[in-house]
Amino acid sequence: MIKVKLFATLREGRENEIDFEFFPGINGRFILEKLAIPEKQVAIFLVNGRDYSLDEPLSDGDVIAIFPPVGGG
Amino acid sequence: MYGYAGKILRINLTNQTIKVEDLNAEWAKKYIGGRGLASKYLYEEINPKVEPFSPENKLIITTGPLTGTSVPTGGRYMVVTKSPLTGAIACSNSGGFFGAELKAAGYDMIILEGKAPKPVYIAIEDDKVEIKDATHLWGKLVYETTDLLKQEYGDKAKVLAIGPAGEKLVRIAAVMNDYDRAAGRSGVGAVMGSKNVKAIVAKGSKGVSVADEQKVKDVVASKIKIIRENPVTGEGLPAYGTAILVNIINEHGIFPVANFQKAYTPEADKISGETMAKTILTKKHACFRCPIACGRVVRLKDGKEVGGPEYETVWSYGANCEVYDLNAISEANYWCNQYGLDTISTGATIAAAMELYQKGYIKDDEIAKDGLSLKFGDPEAIVGWTIKIGKREGLGDKMAEGSYRLCEAYGAPDLSMSVKKQELPAYDPRGVQGHGLVYATANRGGCHVRGYLISAEISGIPQKLDRFSTEGKAEWAKIFQDLTAVIDSLGMCLFTSFALGLKDYVDLMNAVCGTDYTEETLLAAGERIYNLERLFNLKAGIDPSQDTLPKRLLEEPIPEGPSKGVVHKLSDLLPKYYEVRGWDEKGYPKEETLKRLEI
Numbered sequence: 001m002i003k004v005k006l007f008a009t010l011r012e013g014r015e016n017e018i019d020f021e022f023f024p025g026i027n028g029r030f031i032l033e034k035l036a037i038p039e040k041q042v043a044i045f046l047v048n049g050r051d052y053s054l055d056e057p058l059s060d061g062d063v064i065a066i067f068p069p070v071g072g073g
Numbered sequence: 074m075y076g077y078a079g080k081i082l083r084i085n086l087t088n089q090t091i092k093v094e095d096l097n098a099e100w101a102k103k104y105i106g107g108r109g110l111a112s113k114y115l116y117e118e119i120n121p122k123v124e125p126f127s128p129e130n131k132l133i134i135t136t137g138p139l140t141g142t143s144v145p146t147g148g149r150y151m152v153v154t155k156s157p158l159t160g161a162i163a164c165s166n167s168g169g170f171f172g173a174e175l176k177a178a179g180y181d182m183i184i185l186e187g188k189a190p191k192p193v194y195i196a197i198e199d200d201k202v203e204i205k206d207a208t209h210l211w212g213k214l215v216y217e218t219t220d221l222l223k224q225e226y227g228d229k230a231k232v233l234a235i236g237p238a239g240e241k242l243v244r245i246a247a248v249m250n251d252y253d254r255a256a257g258r259s260g261v262g263a264v265m266g267s268k269n270v271k272a273i274v275a276k277g278s279k280g281v282s283v284a285d286e287q288k289v290k291d292v293v294a295s296k297i298k299i300i301r302e303n304p305v306t307g308e309g310l311p312a313y314g315t316a317i318l319v320n321i322i323n324e325h326g327i328f329p330v331a332n333f334q335k336a337y338t339p340e341a342d343k344i345s346g347e348t349m350a351k352t353i354l355t356k357k358h359a360c361f362r363c364p365i366a367c368g369r370v371v372r373l374k375d376g377k378e379v380g381g382p383e384y385e386t387v388w389s390y391g392a393n394c395e396v397y398d399l400n401a402i403s404e405a406n407y408w409c410n411q412y413g414l415d416t417i418s419t420g421a422t423i424a425a426a427m428e429l430y431q432k433g434y435i436k437d438d439e440i441a442k443d444g445l446s447l448k449f450g451d452p453e454a455i456v457g458w459t460i461k462i463g464k465r466e467g468l469g470d471k472m473a474e475g476s477y478r479l480c481e482a483y484g485a486p487d488l489s490m491s492v493k494k495q496e497l498p499a500y501d502p503r504g505v506q507g508h509g510l511v512y513a514t515a516n517r518g519g520c521h522v523r524g525y526l527i528s529a530e531i532s533g534i535p536q537k538l539d540r541f542s543t544e545g546k547a548e549w550a551k552i553f554q555d556l557t558a559v560i561d562s563l564g565m566c567l568f569t570s571f572a573l574g575l576k577d578y579v580d581l582m583n584a585v586c587g588t589d590y591t592e593e594t595l596l597a598a599g600e601r602i603y604n605l606e607r608l609f610n611l612k613a614g615i616d617p618s619q620d621t622l623p624k625r626l627l628e629e630p631i632p633e634g635p636s637k638g639v640v641h642k643l644s645d646l647l648p649k650y651y652e653v654r655g656w657d658e659k660g661y662p663k664e665e666t667l668k669r670l671e672i
């Protein structure tokens with residue numbers, strides 16, 4: 001299974017956390033498509049806390065965090 | 074002079090004299106205004122070795138050339154003095170409305186000298202300036218002080234005040250304005266207290282004259298458009314405030330937990346900006362002429378509607394004390410505002426005390442009288458100790474000295490998560506190498522707003538940098554530090570820099586002031602300011618060996634979470650940083666650098 005966590009404006013109209021069934025080859029792009037999140041709304045795409053490419057295949061058990069552009073301080 | 078009021082108010086409290094002087098235009102050209110220009114005045118006028126609480130120290134309250142104009146976020150003012158917490162030069166920055174009002178009254182800067190024989194406040198109504206008796210205000214909380222002065226001077230009057238913490242020389246006391254905006258850091262409120270000045274009231278009817286009104290209108294409109302269309306300043310900050318960062322920083326595994334013993338918590342979402350927006354948030358707050366409106370207003374459990382906590386505060390009292398309770402955090406924040414305390418240093422000092430207790434340095438019998446626990450995770454403790462620090466009561470008296478002096482008194486200075494004795498903010502530098510370099514070298518000690526590299530290393534603004542790498546970070550640190558010095562000196566809010574770049578600041582400065590800065594010369598002014606602050610510190614006796622981080626962050630790898638296993642590699646970064654700065658290998662600015670910068 002792959003756990004996807006959404007934050008900030010990406011939560012609007014969606015759950016905060018969504019689980020995806022793992023299959024070989026599943027990647028970030030697939031997940032964004034399923035969640036109807038346009039790529040340009042994604043500023044940070046983390047897999048297990050590290051920056052990750054949308055095209056790279058994921059592993060079973062990965063935890064994904066997706067953020068829109070954010071800053072603060 | 075356009076933009077500038079062109080006048081300084083010099084108030085000698087010992088002799089009770091008030092003088093109006095012309096602003097030194099030559100210095101203004103080189104040091105811009107605000108942070109830069111006030112640092113120049115301080116550098117020229119006091120001996121950097123002076124005891125911070127002595128009458129020989131001065132307290133400068135300054136605006137920038139863009140303060141009080143139509144420039145977006147042009148409401149900032151700064152408090153510049155020698156810090157009683159760090160012994161270094163302090164510059165604490167605040168928004169709200171006071172700064173713009175002071176400018177409208179016709180002054181760029183107030184220089185407070187000496188010490189009043191008894192408590193006073195200063196009333197400024199354009200050309201009428203008076204030193205008034207403040208016996209009736211002394212001891213009062215910030216809100217009541219502000220209300221009383223507004224009753225006397227009218228609602229249009231803007232009030233800057235210290236709370237009981239500043240009066241009692243709490244080394245982490247803030248200068249407050251407009252009730253709950255704070256020039257928070259480095260204990261500037263205690264210096265004001267040491268001078269027996271409780272408050273300053275400003276009421277101004279003069280406008281700020283600009284070089285070319287039509288041009289200012291056009292340039293301002295185009296910059297506001299950039300700010301509004303930017304997803305960070307146009308969407309994220311307005312919707313969620315600065316606490317939007319809680320989840321992001323935590324998901325990267327650099328959210329300090331339990332006084333930096335850990336860097337990740339599964340409970341972060343309980344105190345996030347998203348949760349705040351869904352639960353206690355009642356409205357948003359904008360400072361003077363700010364299109365971003367990152368400020369929060371929240372409702373406490375007891376019904377009070379008050380200024381809400383910023384990201385840093387949510388962290389310092391939240392994860393850092395392991396209290397995942399937004400109501401308790403907001404209440405602690407409220408008491409910081411009332412007593413006039415820096416929320417970062419106060420929360421972090423309580424967290425340090427909690428670790429001292431956890432490790433057995435502070436024993437139960439010592440705090441029995443205080444009736445409060447020092448256990449991580451206790452929501453009552455964070456509120457209770459805040460008030461005790463504000464009153465210097467019980468163990469709160471020792472905590473009022475800040476975490477470094479507290480931990481040192483127990484023989485454990487390494488438990489203070491501070492740089493140059495000032496508490497570090499809400500990012501574990503082990504997982505953000507560049508940001509850690511900025512912590513180690515910030516002129517005012519542990520601080521995140523002297524070069525906010527989180528922007529590049531986490532948010533990817535202006536470009537994404539590998540947060541674990543040391544590559545190129547020395548250069549980035551320098552640029553961020555110099556640009557920040559420019560923004561602070563202009564009198565604008567640093568948050569604009571998520572959307573605006575150097576060129577935009579040049580446009581705004583030139584349109585308002587009729588100057589002919591280029592990107593190169595304006596950034597050079599920032600570099601000049603940074604070096605001047607450095608010189609002040611060196612003369613004050615803060616030698617470069619203090620450009621360091623707490624031992625824990627250099628030696629103990631992050632134990633768990635997404636950044637598990639890393640330490641901060643300061644020794645790889647510092648030599649390069651000194652070189653990029655044009656400082657010698659020991660960290661002293663080289664003769665040729667000072668010459669190039671015309672210092």
Ligand code: SF4
Nearest residue numbers: 168360363365367566
């Ligand atoms: S962005 Fe926030 S802190 Fe900055 S001026 Fe606007 S409201 Fe004030």
